Each structure stands twice: as C-alpha cells, then as structure tokens.
Amino acid sequence: MLVTGGSRGIGRAICLAFAQEGWRVGIHYRERREEAELTCAAVVSSGGEGALFQADIRSAEQVRTMIRAFLDRWDRLDVVVCNAGQAVSGLLIRHDPEQWRQVIETNLTGTFHCLQAAAAPMLRRRDGSIIVVGSYAADCGGTGQAAYAASKAGLLGLVRTAAREWGRSNIRLNIVYPGWHQTELVGSAMPDAAHLDDHLLGRSPRLEEVARTVVHLALRQDVSGQIWNLDSRPV
Known part of the structure; x- marks a missing residue:
C-alpha cells in the first residue's frame, strides 16, 4: 500500500x-x-x-x-x-492567485494524477481500494480557507465519479474527513478546546483512531463512493 x-x-x-x-x-x-x-x-x-x-x-x-x-x-x-495536501490562510477578497493555484494543483489536480496512475494496475487486477483524505471544509467552508475548501470540495465530485466509473472493476473509492489535528498543515488555525462547540463530543478525534478507521475502511469489500466524517460534527 x-x-x-x-x-x-x-x-x-x-x-x-x-x-x-x-x-x-x-x-x-x-x-x-x-x-x-x-x-x-x-x-x-x-x-x-x-x-x-x-x-x-x-x-x-x-x-x-x-x-x-x-x-x-x-x-x-x-x-x-x-x-x-497543502493549505494557506487568507480572506477571499485578498487571496493571492498564485497561492490559490498551488493549493488547487496540489490538493485537487495532484489527487487526480494519483487516481489515474493507481487505477491502471488496479483495473488490470480488478481489485483495489483508494482512500482520499478530504476535509469538513468541503461541505461547510471556512473563514480564510477559500482555496483549501474549494480544492477539497472538488475531491467530492472527482471521487464519486471515479467510484462510478471503476466500481464494476471492483475498485473501491471513499473519502474521509479526518477532523482537526495539530499538524504543520493546520498550524495556528487549530481551534482550542473552548472553540469546539460544533463538535457534539466537545473534542477533536484522536489521530490514532482516525488512522485505524482508514485501515478498516480500506479493507471493506462492499463500500464505495462514500464520505466518512471521522469526528463528531454533523455534516
């Protein structure tokens, strides 16, 4: 893998x-x-x-x-x-066009390249699983996240289309929303515990649990074209 x-x-x-x-x-x-x-x-x-x-x-x-x-x-x-993936922060009205291009090319076009290249050997074997790490921002947007949210929203259409086209060849494609994690990609945008009111459990998911869920989903033989939100925010 x-x-x-x-x-x-x-x-x-x-x-x-x-x-x-x-x-x-x-x-x-x-x-x-x-x-x-x-x-x-x-x-x-x-x-x-x-x-x-x-x-x-x-x-x-x-x-x-x-x-x-x-x-x-x-x-x-x-x-x-x-x-x-790549993320930048900046209000839409002042968003740098070059930063917009870089985020879209990495998050959306880069995933397109990976799907195309990975599909070839999987289609020959008529078996394979692809998990795409998306974002809750694809559904709900986010202040200062225009490029990031747009790129992740584009993944929804890309993955659902690929799932339809390749499903008869037993290629399963799914998207996960991993939730907030204090990584370099998130940086200072990570909310503190007092600002997680939109999480029904009042907390972010544990990184290890997210990773184990990705493994579990990758091994499912009868699930494809789905979006899996891995924290407690309603979509």
Missing part, C-alpha cells in the same frame, strides 16, 4: 496503522526526505516493511514514475491513501 504525504502528520499515523497490521508501506514524500525516513523507521519498528517514494504529485509524469517504482519493488498495489 502507498500513502501520499506519508512523511508526517496524518500521513505518518496512517502509515504506522497499516504497519501494525503487517503491511508493506510505501511512504511518499515531495521534499522532506529526512522526515520520510523517520516514518519508514517507525513503520519497520511497528512490524511492517517500508520504502520511500519521492514525487511532486502536481506532475503527472512524476506520479506515474512513482507508481512504476512501487510496482517494480512489490509487484502489486492493493491500497492507496491520497493524503498529500
């Missing part, structure tokens, strides 16, 4: 959750090789087998090369978790 953006944060937690189940884990990174190596070492310590794969997912050719390298190493690709 392969996790994009697996060097840190939610991606690292997902890598470790699969490793604990004995999986061979491909850890994708773009620039942070040292952090990816730390994830790989933790994967091995957790009982899995790990390998690093570098690519800029904004490049279709680099993504195709990454998938070929994965198949050269392990011959088959059963699960892909599309987790790599």
Whole structure:
C-alpha cells in the first residue's frame, strides 16, 4: 500500500496503522526526505516493511514514475491513501492567485494524477481500494480557507465519479474527513478546546483512531463512493 504525504502528520499515523497490521508501506514524500525516513523507521519498528517514494504529485509524469517504482519493488498495489495536501490562510477578497493555484494543483489536480496512475494496475487486477483524505471544509467552508475548501470540495465530485466509473472493476473509492489535528498543515488555525462547540463530543478525534478507521475502511469489500466524517460534527 502507498500513502501520499506519508512523511508526517496524518500521513505518518496512517502509515504506522497499516504497519501494525503487517503491511508493506510505501511512504511518499515531495521534499522532506529526512522526515520520510523517520516514518519508514517507525513503520519497520511497528512490524511492517517500508520504502520511500519521492514525487511532486502536481506532475503527472512524476506520479506515474512513482507508481512504476512501487510496482517494480512489490509487484502489486492493493491500497492507496491520497493524503498529500497543502493549505494557506487568507480572506477571499485578498487571496493571492498564485497561492490559490498551488493549493488547487496540489490538493485537487495532484489527487487526480494519483487516481489515474493507481487505477491502471488496479483495473488490470480488478481489485483495489483508494482512500482520499478530504476535509469538513468541503461541505461547510471556512473563514480564510477559500482555496483549501474549494480544492477539497472538488475531491467530492472527482471521487464519486471515479467510484462510478471503476466500481464494476471492483475498485473501491471513499473519502474521509479526518477532523482537526495539530499538524504543520493546520498550524495556528487549530481551534482550542473552548472553540469546539460544533463538535457534539466537545473534542477533536484522536489521530490514532482516525488512522485505524482508514485501515478498516480500506479493507471493506462492499463500500464505495462514500464520505466518512471521522469526528463528531454533523455534516
């Protein structure tokens, strides 16, 4: 299995959750090789087998090369978790067009490249599971999150379309909303406990629980085209 953006944060937690189940884990990174190596070492310590794969997912050719390298190493690709993402903050009226482009190209176009490249070997085998890490912002927006929310909303249409097109070939695609986690991607936007009133449980989900849920969902044989909100905010 392969996790994009697996060097840190939610991606690292997902890598470790699969490793604990004995999986061979491909850890994708773009620039942070040292952090990816730390994830790989933790994967091995957790009982899995790990390998690093570098690519800029904004490049279709680099993504195709990454998938070929994965198949050269392990011959088959059963699960892909599309987790790599980028976020910026800024009110819509002052949003920098270049930042908008970078977020859309990473979160939406990058996922498009990953789906295309991963689907080819899965369609040949008529089996595979793809989990896309989305965001609650796709449904509800967020102040200062125009590019991020728009990119994540675009994933809804992309994944639902792919699920329809590939379902008869037994390719399952689902989206998860992982909730708030104090990662570098979130930065200072992370709300404190006093500002989680929209969470029915009054708290953010535990990262380990989110990661275990991704593993569970990836292994479901009869679930596809669904959106799974992993915290307690009503959608």
